[in-house]
Amino acid sequence: MSHELVIGCVGKPSAGKSSFLNAATDANAKVGNYPFTTITPNVAVTHYATECPCKKYDKMDQCQPRYGKCDKGTRYIPVKMLDVAGLVPGASEGKGLGNQFLDDLRTADVLLHVVDVSGTTNEKGEETTGYDPINDIQWLKDEIHAWIFNNLKKLWASVVRKQQTTKCMAESILHKKLSGYGTKLPVIRETLENIGLRDPIPLDTWDDDNIHKFVDSFLHCRFPIVLVLNKVDMSASDNNISKICNKYPNEVMIPSSALAECFLKKMKTQNYVKYKEGDDNFLLNDEDPTLKQCDEKLQGRLEKLRDLVLYRYGSTGIQQAIKSAVELKKYIPVYPVKNLKSLSCDKSGGSVLRDCILVPRGTQVREFAGIVHPDIEKYYLYAEGINGQRMGEKDIITEQNNIIKYTSTGVEGGNNANNEEQ
Structure with a gap:
């Protein structure tokens, strides 16, 4: 699994945090259009998509992730996601569920601030029309x-x-x-x-x-924020997005529609569409006859989603938000292996690129040995990079040297041996 990276979904009540969690994971968080739908934090696992080394080293047909998956050279690395209770103005003074929200927040490494840009919920998460979400961003920070x-x-x-x-x-x-x-x-x-x-x-x-x-x-430094501008497919969203972009030009922000992603996932499960997370389009029966035929109403709904979300913004924004969060926190995927030629993780030559661990930027080679397994660090002898050259134990791991083979002394007898645990 990923190395303790936790993405926190934050925002006012009814901004779409639980829908975002459902869109980004296989969770079934409670969703509602009333304040404080989420009372206790929902925890689930999402996936960070990045290019897998199997593509570069011609191992795509052999790549066997232990966790997550690899799809044609795209590695999906598990990351924990936390959806906490909605925040309202005055939370730091105990209003709403403020104290609980803030305590839950302590475990997060990076925050996704889900902002309702449709103007259909006020600062307390209550249904309304014409609300200006421009200030939601600053008061959450405040x-x-x-x-x-x-x-x-x-x-x-x-x-x-x-x-x-x-x-x-x-x-x-x-x-x-x-x-x-x-x-x-x-x-x-x-x-x-x-x-x-x-x-x-x-x-x-x-x-x-x-x-x-x-x-x-x-x-x-401690809680960097990605702004997720949610509900982009609603009529007032375009104007509100423009105002937010103008006011906060230096913020990382991703337009999104969590409900659109949830709907596409449902249609995919029911075999009405062929769709891959993060894509800018999907296929229907007229393009792939193995899919079910949509009736007129469903066809119209899907075409509207395609026009208002996928064509306009390039995706539903869910995968892009996760990717931005991981990269804003500067985490790096690292692959420990036993054989630098086959990239396998066992002596038989199987389990190619089995393990992938996300670590903070600045992690040293020997420090990572302890993350892989405490005994590898304890009985550490040396480490080698993909080119077979030895790495210094204080060398910093980067995207260019993130495939590592460790050699350690055996626990018994003191013989040089690769530790069996990765």
Whole structure:
């Protein structure tokens, strides 16, 4: 499975988060047009699509993923997705299900903010007409910011006292105080560097403005956001999308229709269409006689979906949103193998490219050995890349050196042997 990457689906109630989860996964999350349809977080597995090395090394007919799948050289890597309770203005003060939402958020690595661009739900998720969603983006950021700022502000006196008595580096103290958000030390270091700060930093000189600035940078590093502009097939969506793009030109945003994807998946299951996730079109009976014949009503619905979503935006946006989330967080797919020639994962020469693990950018070669299996790191001897050359244990793994063979000493007898576990 993927290495602990969790994508969080966030947004106001009834924005389409649960529909997005159903479209992106095989989950059956409760869907409704009333606030707080989701009370407890829905968890499911989606897939990140990327080019598989089997295509480059002419192994497509032998590729055998243990998890996910490989479809003609496109690898679908499992990724956990979390759909949390809807957020309303004032959530950081406990309004709506705010406290629960924010606590659920702690486990996410990257956020997909599902925005209802149709204008048919207000800021509380209630049905309406003509609502302007332009501010939904900022107030969600503001609520998450307020949640972290308020928690940090309550602790600030102890933060300052700790630094004064121990003379510790600011990054170490801040890391400890923010560890409840699943934060690692490099994230704190990056947060400080992004606002031009590096230890030694006297935290007793910070006022509220300094803390707000730090929290803004922390959110950018810890919880990067992809905007999913949902319900693009509704009449008022085009105008709202244009306004959002103009106001937030630097944000990563993907137009989408979660319900369109759900419908296409259903039609595919019932053999009315031939469709592949992420494609810009589908086939009907007149193009593939093995498919069922649609009646006039179903034909019209599918043609409308094709015109309003697929032709206009290039896809339903679901796969593109997942791909953008993984790549915004800068995760890299890595393939541990036992044989660099056959790319197999067992001594018999089978299980070609069986395993693929997503790791954060900056992961080192020996560090990844421990991710594959603790014993490989414990009894580590050396690692080799696809060209057969040895890799330094502190070498950084990139997309260019992400097929790795490890050699370790046997647990018994001290003989050199490839660890059987991958």
